[in-house]
Amino acid sequence: MNNVEKEYASLIKQIKNLGLVKPGDKFRKKIMTKMVPSLSVTNPSFLYLPAPSWKLAIAAILLVFLGGTGIVFAAEKSNPKDLLYPVKIMVENAQLSLTKNPSVKTLLHLDNADKRIEELKKTINKNGDGEIENITSNYESQVKGAVGEIKKVENQKEEVIKQTDQHLEDQTQKLEEIKKSAPTTAVPVIEKAIETSKNGQDELGNTPTDEKNKKINSPSSEE
């Protein structure tokens, strides 16, 4: 492949990232209420397959290739212990592995981490102790994933670091809030998640950026 072909291939990859543009939840809900009031988003019955496990397995493969289907939307709303929860996690992983741009990957990891916090909140409200460790462990890997991706970012690195740092700060605060109402048995794992978030922020502070390097090389250029 020559350089021009490589450039086109890279451009096409970037264009594909724009597939993450979707209508807002507010609009989606508005239309759904207006147009299809009888629609139950928790019922993924459109696959018309015999056994639930087959439905799940085939839906999983379909999602990787097709994405954006009704089942994706249904799975997005699922919580741990729901039938579609593994699909939700699988979609997240598929989305990450199909995304090449490190700054987009960082955002995806942070968004997934946000979802884990929401799930943690719901699980604690429902007294679902059993799932807490799995959720916080996934949260931790999302945070580590986000911080890991930042190291690969080439353009506007400082801006991405700033956004991520703010995001992690918000997540730490949310986790602190959740900890207050969590059962005592869940407190150590939540504290570990908070620790991971703070460590992530520390690591961001030590990540070199082009801007920092420029300042080191020419300290008075911006003065």
Next chain:
Amino acid sequence: MISWLAKRFKAVEGLSDYILVKMAKRGDCDAFGKIYLKYLDGIYRYIYFRVNQNEQTAEDLAETVFFRAWNHIKVFDENSGTLKSWLYRIAHNAVIDHFRDNRKQVTLEEGLVEEKVSLEEKIIQNFELRELAQAINKLTDEQKQVITLRFIEDMTNDEIAKIVNKKEDAIRALQSRALKKLRNLLVK
């Protein structure tokens, strides 16, 4: 192997659509709801990139598309093309109607400067993609259509040709010109 699997999955998708269309034609709202859930994101994106990335217009037109589809599903002929192509064709016509009715186009900046919150919006704000989105906005309407359908919605040239009512060769030429223009815009 991948292309074989993709073909198989397209066949499964086609079958799923066939059943949904049959049910929707009998007035089954639930079946139509599933069609809506399946295609809303793609239809919205297709419109969004054609209407200068204006969210409000894209939402209004996406709503129009699904209302038109619901009203005409009974006359949809499965033998003349896929449900997907039919829905995108409705979207294509809705955008043309919109441009005819509103000659004043909203600028890209109006669509992008507002405060954003969702992940998708953050992604668009991401520097590289924002630049790309701005570059796409500088393409002609036909080029935007082809880029969106071919690379974002992963359609074949044959499918695109049916939606925009052009020959496959013309689609290939448009695609090539659009990529070249995008590359030049991004290099500048």
